[in-house]
Amino acid sequence: xxxxxxxxxxxxxxxxxxxxxxxxxxxxxxxxxxxxxxxxxxxxxxxxxxxxxxxxxxxxxxxxxxxxxxxxxxxxxxxxxxxxxxxxxxxxxxxxxxxxxxxxxxxxxxxxxxxxxxxxxxxxxxxxxxxxxxxxxxxxxxxxxxxxxxxxxxxxxxxxxxxxxxxxxxxxxxxxxxxxxxxxxxxxxxxxxxxxxxxxxxxxxxxxxxxxxxxxxxxxxxxxxxxxxxxxxxxxxxxxxxxxxxxxxxxxxxxxxxxxxxxxxxxxxxxxxxxxxxxxxxxxxxxxxxxxxxxxxxxxxxxxxxxxxxxxxxxxxxxxx
Amino acid sequence: xxxxxxxxxxxxxxxxxxxxxxxxxxxxxxxxxxxxxxxxxxxxxxxxxxxxxxxxxxxxxxxxxxxxxxxxxxxxxxxxxxxxxxxxxxxxxxxxxxxxxxxxxxxxxxxxxxxxxxxxxxxxxxxxxxxxxxxxxxxxxxxxxxxxxxxxxxxxxxxxxxxxxxxxxxxxxxxxxxxxxxxxxxxxxxxxxxxxxxxxxxxxxxxxxxxxxxxxxxxxxxxxxxxxxxxxxxxxxxxxxxxxxxxxxxxxxxxxxxxxxxxxxxxxxxxxxxxxxxxxxxxxxxxxxxxxxxxxxxxxx
Numbered sequence: 001x002x003x004x005x006x007x008x009x010x011x012x013x014x015x016x017x018x019x020x021x022x023x024x025x026x027x028x029x030x031x032x033x034x035x036x037x038x039x040x041x042x043x044x045x046x047x048x049x050x051x052x053x054x055x056x057x058x059x060x061x062x063x064x065x066x067x068x069x070x071x072x073x074x075x076x077x078x079x080x081x082x083x084x085x086x087x088x089x090x091x092x093x094x095x096x097x098x099x100x101x102x103x104x105x106x107x108x109x110x111x112x113x114x115x116x117x118x119x120x121x122x123x124x125x126x127x128x129x130x131x132x133x134x135x136x137x138x139x140x141x142x143x144x145x146x147x148x149x150x151x152x153x154x155x156x157x158x159x160x161x162x163x164x165x166x167x168x169x170x171x172x173x174x175x176x177x178x179x180x181x182x183x184x185x186x187x188x189x190x191x192x193x194x195x196x197x198x199x200x201x202x203x204x205x206x207x208x209x210x211x212x213x214x215x216x217x218x219x220x221x222x223x224x225x226x227x228x229x230x231x232x233x234x235x236x237x238x239x240x241x242x243x244x245x246x247x248x249x250x251x252x253x254x255x256x257x258x259x260x261x262x263x264x265x266x267x268x269x270x271x272x273x274x275x276x277x278x279x280x281x282x283x284x285x286x287x288x289x290x291x292x293x294x295x296x297x298x299x300x301x302x303x304x305x306x307x308x309x310x311x312x313x314x315x316x317x318x319x320x321x
Numbered sequence: 322x323x324x325x326x327x328x329x330x331x332x333x334x335x336x337x338x339x340x341x342x343x344x345x346x347x348x349x350x351x352x353x354x355x356x357x358x359x360x361x362x363x364x365x366x367x368x369x370x371x372x373x374x375x376x377x378x379x380x381x382x383x384x385x386x387x388x389x390x391x392x393x394x395x396x397x398x399x400x401x402x403x404x405x406x407x408x409x410x411x412x413x414x415x416x417x418x419x420x421x422x423x424x425x426x427x428x429x430x431x432x433x434x435x436x437x438x439x440x441x442x443x444x445x446x447x448x449x450x451x452x453x454x455x456x457x458x459x460x461x462x463x464x465x466x467x468x469x470x471x472x473x474x475x476x477x478x479x480x481x482x483x484x485x486x487x488x489x490x491x492x493x494x495x496x497x498x499x500x501x502x503x504x505x506x507x508x509x510x511x512x513x514x515x516x517x518x519x520x521x522x523x524x525x526x527x528x529x530x531x532x533x534x535x536x537x538x539x540x541x542x543x544x545x546x547x548x549x550x551x552x553x554x555x556x557x558x559x560x561x562x563x564x565x566x567x568x569x570x571x572x573x574x575x576x577x578x579x580x581x582x583x584x585x586x587x588x589x590x591x592x593x594x595x596x597x598x599x600x601x602x603x604x605x606x607x608x609x610x611x612x613x614x615x616x617x618x619x620x621x622x
Contacts, residue, residue: 026428031502036421036433039414043472046453047440053449112345115338130605131346137600139531141554142593146352148557155370157351191348223334256534260557274447281448282538294446302443 057292077292087276087293093182094272098253100186102246108194110239113201114231118223132195140192140256147188147261151175175261178269185257200242201235208234241312248305251297273297353597360384360591364584383591386583392544393552393592400549400596403466404529411471411525412518413511418472419480420506441474454539461543466535470528476521483517484510519610527600549596556589 026033057077059070081087112132119125135143151158151174159171174180212230221229255274262270271279273293281290354374359367360383362376371377387393418437422430444450450469459465487510495505511518533550540546 022428025426029427029502032421032424032427033429035417035503035506036427036429039418039472040433040436043436043440046469047444048436050445050449050453053445053452056448115341118334118338119342128342128346130608131349133608134601134604135349137527137531137604138597139533139550141531141533141550141557142597145553145557145589145593146356149356150352155372157355157373194345195349223331260554277447282451287448291446291448294448298443298446305442 054291054295056288057295059288061288061291063287073288077288078296080289081292081296086271089268090271090273090276093258093269094251094253097182097185097258097272098250100182101189101253102243102250104186104190105193105197106239106243106246108190109197110201110235112194113198113205113235114227116198117202117205117231129195132198134195135192136196138192140260143188143192144257144260147184147191148175151184175263176265178266181262181266181269184261185254188257188261189254200238204235204238205231237315240315244308244312244315245305248301248308250304251300356590356593359587360594362587364587367587368584382583383587384595386588387591387595392547393549393588395545396547396549396552397595399463399546400530403463403548404526407467407471407529408522408526410467411473411476412522415472415476415521416480416484416511416514416518417506419477419484420510421502422477423481423484424502437472437474437477451538459539461540461546463546465539466529466532466546466548469535473525476524479521480514480517483514487513516610519607523603523607523610530596530599549592553589553592553596556585556592559585 055067058072058074060073061070116125116128119128150156153159153171153173156171156174158174159168162168163171174184208230212234213226216226216230251273253272253274255272255278258270258272259275259278262275273296277290277293277297280286280293351374355372358372358374358376361379361381362372363378363380364383366372366378388397418433421427422434422437424430445453454460454465454469459468491509491513492505495509500508531550533548533554536546536548536551537554541551
């Protein structure tokens with residue numbers, strides 16, 4: 001109560017004060033400015049200035065010509081993109097792999113977190129967790145190398161085991177079968193990230209009020225009932241938020257796995273937008289078309305991310321990023 | 322009836338749970354152990370197949386070939402150099418920027434935060450970025466590994482969030498003692514940020530160590546700028562569909578000397594181990610930091 005009048009009187013004057021003394025304050029903040037503004041110039045050059053390059057998507061860009069000599073073609077590149085069979089296929093692959101990765105990624109991480117949470121022995125739990133994060137820190141080069149070894153036709157463990165168990169008579173060339181490709185990519189993602197992705201769910205599970213479990217036990221609930229009625233509802237909000245946020249990245253199916261595991265035989269199912277951009281832009285020199293594809297991707301992502309943020313806020317949580 | 326159910330249920334569940342966990346551990350660890358075994362097995366013997374967890378014909382030739390002073394050895398040191406230099410620079414600059422935007426009185430606090438945060442939502446894309454690197458004459462230069470990724474918005478926000486949890490009195494008393502902002506940052510804030518900096522350092526270093534795409538894109542024509550991951554990538558793509566030792570390897574010089582024993586498959590296994598080893602060694606010690614850091618990262622604005 002006592003402080004209310006003080007706030008009332010000090011607020012307007014403080015506001016006027018800041019307006020008046022910005023220059024004065026800047027003079028007192030020379031060191032802060034020296035510490036931050038050069039870095040900001042760097043950020044503008046590396047993150048903002050390249051957006052100028054988007055003009056290429058509206059031209060028939062030729063590196064030999066100056067900017068004023070470029071031929072402007074309006075939306076021709078974009079129109080071409082959406083009539084181009086390759087691009088539409090690449091778009092399908094990107095969305096398809098993204099969705100599969102997301103579904104598998106979510107389900108495995110949640111199941112793993114719940115199962116891990118049931119382990120009471122600290123050392124055992126910690127060991128499993130340590131092992132499970134490990135692949136997250138390895139490069140995709142190593143991981144795809146491992147995947148290729150594992151699925152190899154001569155001596156790959158998967159074919160070995162399947163043959164010894166009698167499921168197949170001769171080794172399957174997994175990486176040369178177009179219809180296995182999306183699954184292999186999803187499997188590689190799960191292998192690499194399941195432990196890491198589970199961290200956030202584990203944290204959410206630990207923050208559930210223990211008295212809920214105690215109450216349920218008194219009511220005679222068994223383990224499955226507790227999981228279904230306490231644990232899952234307890235992490236529901238974080239799952240929904242993460243799911244919505246991830247939808248924003250739907251065109252980011254990744255690049256490395258598909259590029260490294262893909263080959264001529266599966267090309268129709270393996271190429272993503274990023275690979276399309278790389279191939280058309282830097283390898284074939286069609287800079288304008290590649291830039292247009294890149295802009296399309298960024299535009300869709302930004303729209304989805306902001307929409308996702310809005311929806312996530314409606315679920316009563318703050319923005320996550 | 323009821324007691325029986327109560328006793329049977331945990332046993333069934335725990336056995337199921339244990340099986341899942343052991344399966345997960347095996348599926349995660351087996352490829353490493355297998356690669357390790359192959360890397361210590363003679364290349365011409367590996368071709369016969371049947372190497373699982375233990376080498377059959379023990380040899381160190383594969384590692385000798387890697388470190389024999391050829392291209393791969395050079396690439397190893399380039400990888401080390403880029404990781405160390407970029408991590409140190411990135412940590413210093415990112416935390417300095419984070420310190421300035423943690424100062425509530427700073428005039429440019431808001432605009433800087435907005436400009437940085439926006440970079441998380443979009444990027445100009447591959448082609449415009451490539452042209453920027455080209456125009457800055459960074460193509461085929463070692464600096465292309467260091468300069469482009471120095472400031473990450475995510476890391477900056479994580480560090481800033483941490484600085485804001487430090488007691489304000491520390492900074493005030495430093496100021497009263499006559500220290501400027503730079504002195505305050507260097508001698509008080511930077512040392513106190515050690516836990517969060519450890520997390521960020523891990524992320525930056527792992528990213529640098531694992532990176533191959535920048536080499537591929539910006540420096541692939543310069544042999545002496547190749548990195549370990551890039552060498553591994555070249556080996557992978559050359560031998561993925563031909564497991565025979567006839568596959569031509571790009572690391573030719575290192576291999577010619579010991580051709581009988583070393584094949585692309587075995588040398589690939591050795592490089593995989595060499596490039597995974599630093600991470601495997603460091604990461605158990607970093608675990609408490611990065612789990613904490615993950616949680617810090619999800620603390621929003």
